[in-house]
Amino acid sequence: MRCWSSTSSKSFSRSARTNSSASGSSDTLCALASPQDGQAPRALVVLGVRADFYGHLLAHPALAASLPDGQVTLGPMTADELHVAIERPARQAGLGLEPGLVELLLRDLTPPGTAADPGALPLLAHALLVTWQNRQGRLLTVAGYQLTGGIRAAVATTAERAFGSLDASGKDAARRLLLRLVQVGADTGQTRRRVAVEQLYRQVPDPALADVLAVFVRARLLTADTATVEITHEALLTAWPRLSGWIEADRAGLAAYQRLAEAAEAWRPLRSRALLYQGAPLVIATAWAADHTGELGPAEREFLDASTSEQQRGTRRLRRLVAVLSVLVLLSAAATGTALWQRAEARRAQDIAVSQKVAGQVAVLRKTNPALAMQLALAAYRRAQTVEARGAVLDSIAPYVTRYAGGGDWVQALAVAPDQRTLAMGTNNGITQLWDVTQPHRQQPLGVLPTSGHISAVAFRPGPATRILFTAETGQGRLWDVTKSEHPTEVARLDGAIRGGAFSPDGQVLATGDSDVVRLWRVGPSGSVTPLTVLPGHGVAEFVAFSPDGASLLTGGNGTVLLWDAHDLDRPPTQITMNAGEGLDAAVFGPDGRTLAVSGSGYDLRIYHVDADRHFSTPVRPATSDMLFGLAFSPDGTILATGGNDKRITLYDAATGRELAHLGLSSRLLSTAFTRDGDVIAGGVGGSVHVWHDPLSLLTTRGPRAVGPPGPELALLGDRPTQLWDVTDPGRRMLVGVEGPGAAEHSLRLQVTVAKHKAVTLWDIGDPTHPERLVELPIDDLRAAALHPGGRILVTGDNAGHLMIWDVSKPRDPRWLKTIDKDFDDVNSIAFADNGALMATADTNHGIWLWNTTDPANPLELSHSTAHTEAVVVARFSPNQQILVSAGYDWTARLWDVTGRKLDDPVTLVGHTDAVVGASFSPDGKSLLTAGLDNTIRVWSLADRRHPELTAVVSDPELLIPAYAADSRRFATVGDTLTRVWDTDVEAVAGRICAFAGARISPEEWRQHFGDDAYEPPC
Template sequence: MPDPLEPGDPERIGEFWPAGRLGAGGQGVVYDAYAPDGTRVAVKVLHGAQESPKELQAMAAEARAAQRVASFCTARILQVRLEPPRPYIVSEYIDGLSLQAVVRGTADRDGRLFTGDDLHRLGIGIATALTAIHRAKVVHRDLKPGNVLLGPDGPRLIDFGIARVLDTRSADAGTFAGTLPYMAPEVYAGRQAGAEADVFAWGAIMLFAATGEHAFKGLALPEIAHRVRTHEPDLDVLPETLRPLVGAALAKEPLARPSATEILTALTGDPRDGSDLVAAGAAQAVLEARWEPGDPALGKVAEDAYAALPPAAQRLVPELFLRFVVPGEDGGLTTRPIPEDELFDRQDDAEAQTLREVVQAFGRLLLMSGGQFVLTRPALLRAWPRLRGWVEAERDGLRTHHRIRQAARTWAEHGRRRADVLTGAHMDEAVRWATSGARRPALSRLERDLLDASARARYAHKRRNRAIAGVLAVTAVVALGATGWAVDAQRTRSEERDIAASQQLAAQSRQFAGSPETAALLAVAAQRVHETPESRAALLDVVTRSGRGAVAGYGPNPITVAAGGGRLAFGNDDGTVAVWDVKARKQLGAPLRLLPDADYRDDLVLPVALSPDGRVLAAAGSRGNPSEAPGAAGDVVKGTVRLWDVTTGKPLGDLPVAHASSVTFSPDGKTLTVIGADGVTVWDAQTRRRTRLVPFPPSFTYLSRSHEGSKAALSADTGTAVFALPGALEIWDVHAGRRKGTIPGPVDEVALSRDGRTIAARHNKTIRLRDTGSGRTIGTRIPMKTEYVQRPLFTPDGKTLLIGTDMWDVVRGVRAGAVSGTGQEQVLAGAFTDERTLVTVSGVAGLADRKNAVRLWDTKVHQPLPGPFVPVEKADEVILPATSGDRRVLAVAHAPGGAGIGYSSYSAATGGRVAGPVGPPPNLADILGTAMAVSADGKSIASGNTYGQISLWSGGRWTGPFEGGPGSMLNVMAFSPDGRTLATGGGAQTQISTPVVDGKVQLWDARTGRMLAVLGDSSQQVASLAFSPDGRTLAAGMGAAVHLFDTASRRDLGVLDNPSGSATALAFSRDGRTLATGGNGAVSLWDVRTRQSRGAPISGHNGQVTSAAFDASGRTLATGGADGTALLWDVASHRQLGSPLTGHTKAVTAVAFDAGNKTLMTTDGAAVLRHWNIAMPANATGAACAIAGRSLTRKEWTKYVPSGVPYRAICPTSR
């Protein structure tokens, strides 16, 4: 499906219902939308086109002309609405991928190039569309691979006419309509583009389709403009039939290019003109390659989910979706979230379980948030014909049901008071609707109880009048005690109001996860109004996410950043620099002018640096490269390095270094090291005298700015420099002025850790980590999402490398988590303010009309500690991993090099070996092991196989196989906490032609191998086992039934029905009173003594829950999933804490908290063991206030806090 809608996106655009985002850019946002009759369309909402009535008239005229374009190889324009405040254009939806996506590939499709006949047909299709467009007197002006969709009937051109519509401002504004590598030379010269510019773009697209690369590459506007005006692309890759046409289309002079009609005539060989030629082109444009559909229609997604359900479940689908719908008094429709307890509040428990299966089946369209189900794509009401019919048939009844639902909520929240029941006409209407035979949503138990109470109240009212006289007789006596009662009642009502307000604020906080400041303020407000489980969970969720706010109120547009002394220095795209105080969250003084002007903003080179105490600012400004002649990319400015006193804002002097690309202070702030046109220079920061010059190596080509990134890197802490030469890296000691070593291999970009020990070397889209001392490669290759991102940045301790927002472990070269993403933006620059706080400048490179964002991140919170423990280097050699019941020991069965099986156990805390390696059990070496367990001390290992045979390694030898095993494959094993008892669970007998399940649960004496008892024998496989901490209770998951056994008396204490299916994970709390049972995507909590569930299931994983564990307090639960993620949950509120912990490549088989609840251990099916920093701040409220940096204003209080709750300052005022 398309990308989901974002906060602030419209719920309706005219009569159309947006379902998702198809794309966004400088022109506007394109939405996947549906008309009232369910027709799928594309709606483009235009940005910045409302300045004047005259401009709107010009736009409307252009758009109407575009509507007249014949629909040959184009997407038909259906509707144009250019009235303020939201002008938009509706066009036909084309089911297919863009040429950009087909050539470059997508997440689930490999890219492919166009050759031969398909390339020829592609050219015909685009030329046909251009011919039709130009005949209507319309110019596209933004022709690019992303605007060519490959539909089932061939290429279709979209967005024609829109770029021309938008380009109504003067060229003097410095903005261009179009996409830089596909804009014709005359556009860069400031002339208006005509049809010839579209032809130029056609030629560039042909080369892109054939090579997969832009014909005119470059990072920024000046570089691309220069190549467009001067570069002649190599056309040899094109077939003979296309080569001369593409060459002519790419002519630098517009008049030298053929028209679209001439290109189409040459490609089709058809001598006709007009409509006949266009029709012939459309007929020949159908591609021979297999058509690749785009995102499926919303209605098809829903219908497929519906068709996959059994009939009993299908009958309940209207129950789910009609509860989302709220008809308005004006006849319109809106949607509402459904509280989880409302949806599953059923008289029949089996019906509630079936509803859970329905919710799971429609999981792609629903979101569980804050205890409520949200319809993520409200456009489904229009897009799915079946739902559209249900809604229309029940429209009037849905309005009545909504009133009943609201009344039931109020009645329940106020303690089911008689005063809140339905009366009069509302009661009559509700009864009529509830007793009708229409297809209505069934009443929940709460709603049914309300109607029953309303009927009883009506009857009681008739009897009440008879007692009025008696009541008056005692009024005087009661009045004497009424004052105290009234005060208590008022206090109770205030407390109930505050609790409700706190819960509402906590829920709102989670909705602002992408805005850390707002989320933090609302979480603190919830806690200040009234402490509730929900407010506590909201606070902990805020402080355990990596986002730490943004720099707001900063005037200029930053492109570079540095940090020092609690301050940030920004280099801005207008040639100025400025300093920001992190604690006070304000700019210090006005921006300081470094360059006199900045007409070509994206061509600036503006490195900045702050002394460690934050008192001295250094910045270098230049434009272009040393080798460029004036006029090649604007005026080349050599620039200089200038120093300022931050306190006074006065310049301290200049350093005569031209084209500096890096400026760095030493740790003591006494020296400044600069990489510039002459080499690496070291300067005395106080006297500004040069103390060292290290020239570049002879074969090194210095570019202060390049789309390939920097080829020189420096560690000012150690005086180490690295240069990327053709085919090699050279490492230099700057202080000694000598070369230290050479590492062979091609490198396009380099970065160096602060300690000078590790190099990050990028070539194409791959980064390798190299040790500067030995030159050896560290870990595996690191793939990059794109070549054009911020230079790789090391953390201050040098143990982690950041690439954009992804983090990589330097010790092993494996992924180590991520800070939250920044949407479609790229991280352009970054710096660390301290050991853990990262500040990033993010935006879209080359997009001058969009201001970059500055964000702060905590790179340690909820991130893995460096250096995961990997006992077996090759994951495919791991046969079985296992952990002890307390998760302190990891055991691994593996086959190194495909040879015999070996068993070892390790400390989960240190990775140190506890026992082994030992060979397999005698006489069982060739039988596949299917289950394993390890004792808490790591000195005993139990192994089971496909034949149900059990062997035990202890005291340096194997014993067994034990007599009396289940005779079927062993699925799971577990030692008791004292290590004296072994529990085993059976599975299927696989040795016979028709497998039979033999789900026995057996207890064994771990010292003698004697079977102690058979606790259960099920027709379902045993999927999980867990002992309580005292060893007195054993939980066994047999399918969806979880049996509890008394291990002393061997009695079955009862059965828990796991609502999320087969119980694949079990965990007791430390006090043994609570049991967590994990199933398909959810975990349930149970009171062990009463065997009653503690709230609804907690959903979050995509797939089976494979492990679970409580912390020492029992207030936090960790779960691991088959999706390779671990999640933390607040037990009281059932809310997720922080972002998912990602990094494992296989199912997370075990999770465990350390004694202080500061670290979480996780391990996976490849036996990779990670430790995560999950420490919670001692003062969560104070930490959240620090993230926000301020308090809620009175205006914000009125906006977010329910009425009746008095305003209060929730956070200390920052100074």
């Protein structure tokens, strides 16, 4: 056995070792010599030679003579070979593969229409390694693979994590170390090189080197034995943007240094003058050393000094150097274009990696800091338009959030001025500010009041007169003239330990509560005050509030609530008491003056209705999980918003106490308010105030529903009673009509809904303002129903595998026609093409069926496929009737070309990590939605329907039914409790994000997510 190893990019020298690698990137040649009768070898078999080193073999006569015979050319691996390469080692190691993992790996490794790139195999190896490290027991999972960042990002993610764990000194040592392990060639790009440990310590004399080596060896990025160190995967050189950036930043200089290091190592043991640099090499090395102070090791420095001394002995060498420099200038100019292109590609790869990383962080951050999450999503998209970043932007749908960074500590009190423009906020450390809530981008408050102590309450006087603001501070209460917000002036002072205060609806009376009593004050036009009366009843009066009609006064403290007749304060008040031992945290009137919400410190929330005699009804007690401090009713009184220790705003139905939606933040919420337009304002820990614009867009009804465009609008049907909604406005839904008899004559338009697998209901929506229930048809274990476009035939499917045909030409009196029994098991989905000529059904027995429905009363089977490996639950036709999409529990969706009325050769869409249970084509046929039990919706471009392109992934916490709007731009998702409208126009969503963003992302927040990249806030 003879072996040659590449010691430079120009030649091969004989070596006593081999250097094979799983990456297929070995630069070592091994030859088997077969002597015969003492003659020279007749045949030479070369093993593991990369194509880009082939030319070097031809430079050696002995090797070149052997090359024509016995060659075996290895092309890219086929999909089957890749499948075996993934699956068989796992099986031999006793590991299992989660369904869908292999297909996902193959898709990422070989994008549609391309062959496997041999250079991608090391990336696959590393991704599998990290997937194994994230396994569940002995199962390699899709979730574990996704944690790696994918085929292209796994190595880079591991490397960036290792690099990020080092301090500044370690990072510098790591850069110098890794560049010593790279071989830069003129015509072979860059390859890894094996370096002796002793040599590395000479070249990188840094105390941190040993620790850096240990970090990268533990991450399996470097391989080290007792004598040598090398990069484990050559793929690291291109897959890690930071390393490729270092290489491209000074490729010529790096090559010069490598030649210098090799020359110094060769000279060191012999110290021969013949081995010293002279001429151009010396000039290049000297220039490089001058620009890289501190980069040279002791051996290189000694060699360079000896070479410089030798050069000074004659001028003939100088003349030679001048000529060589001229040549180098020309070579440098020729290489500049290539270097710039390579640098741009490296930058692009780095941008993609950063975009994907930040987009991945947005989903988690959205639950605790939605205003920041929206801006980060947009910043990631501006960095690189990746699928992940586009999805993160689209996920930023209503309600949009404005953040006002007021400073201070806990925001204890909020009040909205009568003009609905000015917000007053007070903190527990004495800060009171005025903000213009109509200007989200204003970074500074309108004005700051010179308050002090603990601000426990703020309140604006009603009415259009001089603007008066009341503040309750530690030890006193004060009234301020804030007509000129930038110059607030004190107009009255009330002494005492005042806890709360409220103005009467006419603004003429101020009620204050302190540690002993409740006091009433007459308020003059300019804000002056005179005492009126004192009300007993509380040891501590923390809350006071007038009813909107001014007829009642609420006072609360020490666990009790008293309701007074404001026109007859001598009349004994009505009293309610919280649970024994509980304090009182908040109390508020509803806008009708007959609804009252009270929260106690024992996680107790109560909603009372009060009659004309101020008697309290039995309270509605919504379920709560923590203490609540902020209570506010919506302008119409139907919604109660609460905020507290659970770090979220919860919206309740004020009549029933049912939770409707919640809005999360990262801190406790101590104060809550509504604007007249229905925006929710909340203040909490950290001195920030958040405003949710149109939060009620999240709400929906429960019960049977149908999704689809029965008219130009996208409409949804709910229950109790059934309602028809127009959701054409992405930010706000409008109630079109409520179930009832039609108000006028209209043409019959049918809609169908399936209710709880028990009945199918036919609706007349000819008059959208009065959707009318025509008939409810009971069917046991009903699974699916669809109306033929002609409107005279209804087809239903059930869990018993029956496909039933119904005559609904008289919709109030449906008539069964026939039942089709096939090997369905369960009939899960039924769909008609728009022209009515085709019908598709999907079943639990892996089946998708195509039917001729030219005569819809007698469907004729055209084709049947069991390409799916699990139950099929979705079947939908494209608007042009040429494509059928099916989807199911094998985590895939499949596109079928049905122009030939055959179910052959489907295109398979993968990526969901659970069953795919919904699909919808856009009306223009250019896009497709797929929805899965993984709570994601994938948006696909069908510009090339044989190779659909994933454009975005959005997420929702509920099981979803998706449907496109008539404009093909927006779509709605309907869950068990929420209906949401999504806009796929990224720039339109970006505009709304920036319109509502408020305080923009700070430099500190930017560095936390983008590192040292230039600060570029997206809005």
